[in-house]
Amino acid sequence: MYQVYALKYGERDTTACQFFYREPSHDPLTLHFYVWLILGGPHPVLVDAGCREEDATARGLRNYVSPAAMVARAGVRPADVGTVLISHLHWDHWAGHALFPAAEFWIQRDEMAFWTGPAARFDVYRQLTNAPALAELVKLSYEGRARLVEGERLVLPGLRVHWVGGHTAGLQIVSVETAAGTVVLTSDASHFYRNVERRQPTQIITSLPQMLAAFETIQRLAGTPRLIVPGHDPEVATRFGAVEPGLTRIA
Numbered sequence: 001m002y003q004v005y006a007l008k009y010g011e012r013d014t015t016a017c018q019f020f021y022r023e024p025s026h027d028p029l030t031l032h033f034y035v036w037l038i039l040g041g042p043h044p045v046l047v048d049a050g051c052r053e054e055d056a057t058a059r060g061l062r063n064y065v066s067p068a069a070m071v072a073r074a075g076v077r078p079a080d081v082g083t084v085l086i087s088h089l090h091w092d093h094w095a096g097h098a099l100f101p102a103a104e105f106w107i108q109r110d111e112m113a114f115w116t117g118p119a120a121r122f123d124v125y126r127q128l129t130n131a132p133a134l135a136e137l138v139k140l141s142y143e144g145r146a147r148l149v150e151g152e153r154l155v156l157p158g159l160r161v162h163w164v165g166g167h168t169a170g171l172q173i174v175s176v177e178t179a180a181g182t183v184v185l186t187s188d189a190s191h192f193y194r195n196v197e198r199r200q201p202t203q204i205i206t207s208l209p210q211m212l213a214a215f216e217t218i219q220r221l222a223g224t225p226r227l228i229v230p231g232h233d234p235e236v237a238t239r240f241g242a243v244e245p246g247l248t249r250i251a
């Protein structure tokens with residue numbers, strides 16, 4: 001049985017109409033930026049690598065704390081993180097990879113193919129990445145530190161990744177068995193509770209049908225809707241109750 005923590009490393013303000021698919025409301029919307037830590041296995045497992053300070057500054061994140069510092073606050077040395085499950089390769093999930101120098105990174109083959117393929121040159125996609133950090137991924141692959149997976153894969157007993165696509169070509173979500181039931185870390189398959197609960201997509205997509213099907217996959221995998229953990233929702237701290245500011249125990 002695993003323990004799961006959501007670790008917040010920054011915040012950014014936008015509006016509902018900028019974010020949700022065909023949303024007319026101009027209401028303010030705050031995104032929280034997270035990595036997720038899974039303890040209780042043979043070694044700590046992290047979901048996503050966050051970003052480094054230069055990305056946070058360039059992208060206008062408030063209250064940035066290094067994801068490595070947040071992992072340390074949860075009692076784990078960043079150098080002891082052996083596995084990082086990368087949900088997808090957008091800057092806020094991948095550009096912090098160097099903060100975890102001993103990790104092997106698990107990435108869906110479709111995700112690698114997309115960002116090293118012909119569509120990455122288009123500005124609507126390129127603006128979502130940190131290109132030098134993506135180039136480092138190719139080097140990591142040659143060093144044997146990138147594990148390319150396809151579809152659903154067992155990471156450790158009771159811990160799996162599942163390809164869903166939609167938001168990006170190779171987006172993967174994570175299911176974790178805990179004492180409370182199966183937790184689903186959706187990352188950006190559902191940025192907010194509102195996405196999965198109202199079946200409302202976000203604007204950033206490579207496939208709308210895949211994003212809609214992903215909402216069904218999330219609900220099928222979760223032991224209960226209460227154990228769905230969206231990727232950028234400030235309400236995570238409210239619904240689960242933060243242990244301390246920025247650190248929330250999910251299960």
Ligand SMILES: [Zn+2]
Nearest residue numbers: 090092093188
């Ligand atoms: Zn994101």
